[in-house]
Amino acid sequence: MIHLVVNGIDHDVDVEPRRTLADVLRDDLGLTGTHLGCEHGVCGACTVLLDGASARSCLVLAVQADGHAVTTVEGLGDGVVQEACRDSHSFQCGFCTPGFLKVITELLDDNPSPTEDEVRHALSGNLCRCTGYQSIVEGVLRAAELQR
Numbered sequence: 001m002i003h004l005v006v007n008g009i010d011h012d013v014d015v016e017p018r019r020t021l022a023d024v025l026r027d028d029l030g031l032t033g034t035h036l037g038c039e040h041g042v043c044g045a046c047t048v049l050l051d052g053a054s055a056r057s058c059l060v061l062a063v064q065a066d067g068h069a070v071t072t073v074e075g076l077g078d079g080v081v082q083e084a085c086r087d088s089h090s091f092q093c094g095f096c097t098p099g100f101l102k103v104i105t106e107l108l109d110d111n112p113s114p115t116e117d118e119v120r121h122a123l124s125g126n127l128c129r130c131t132g133y134q135s136i137v138e139g140v141l142r143a144a145e146l147q148r
Contacts, residue, residue, distance in 0.1 A: 001013070001014050001015075002015055002062060002063055002065070002066035002067075003066060003067055004024075004062075004065055004066070004067075004068065004069075004070055005068070005069040005070065006025070006029060006031065006069075006070045006071075006072065006075070007031075007070070007071060007072060007074055007075030008075065011029060013028050013029070013062070015028070015062045015063065017061065017063050018061070019061070019062050020057060020058055020059070020060060020061060020062060021048070021050075021055075021057040021058075021060040021061065021062050021064070021065050021070070022034055022036055022046045022057035022058045022060075023062070024062040025048070025057060025070070025072060031072045031074050033072055033073035033074050033098045034046055034048060034057055034072050034073065034098060035095055035096075035098055035099065036058055037095065037096075037127075038058075039058045040058070040059075041056040041058060041059040042127070043096070043099070043126070043127045044056070044096065044099040044100070044103065044125050044126030044127060045095060045096050045098065045099045045126075045127075046058040046099060047098070047099035047100075047102045047103055047126065048070050048071060048072050048102060049070070049071035049102050049105065049106060050065060050068055050069070050070055051068050051069050052069075052071075052106070052109070053106065054102055054103050054106045057070075071102070071105075072098070072102075073097070073098035073101055073102065076101055076102075076105060080143050080146045080147050081101060081104050081105055081108065081139075081140075081143045082101065083143075083146070084139045084140070084142035084143035084145075084146055085097075085100075085101070085104075085136070085139035085140075085142075085143070086139075087139070087142065088135050088136075088138040088139035088142055089135050090131070090135045090136040090138070090139035091128070091130070091131065091135075091136070092130035092131060093129075093130050096126060096127060096128045096129075096130075099126050100123065100126050100128070100136060103122060103123060103125070103126055104122075104123075104139075104140050104143065106122075107119065107122040107140070108140070108143060108144055108147060112144060112147060112148060113144060113148065114140070114141075114144060116137060116141065119137050119140045119141060120133070120137060122140075123136060123137070123140070
């Protein structure tokens, strides 16, 4: 039995030691916004915030998250980051969106005024097959501007 605080809500979940955090979020808690792409930690689609820091939920065992706070895309709500990315047409198909939104949220929490190079570096661990990334960078810079 593990205890998680997911999007501000306490959950006690009975898990097998081999199950990933992504599986628990999706299958046990019904939070399907956490997408599974490569399941090797490469694509970033499964990124969540674990105690405020981005983590690949496909690589984190659920038992490792015991006692920690997890934020999924559902926990972000419809905030400034989402608005700026929408207005910048940052994403097309949406598969990579949840992972990117978590990384962007972490970046702007740590650095409210990032340069374009800092944004590109922060986003470099997430893959998008639909865009050339420029519109995503523009969305991040717009979100930073709106938050200031």
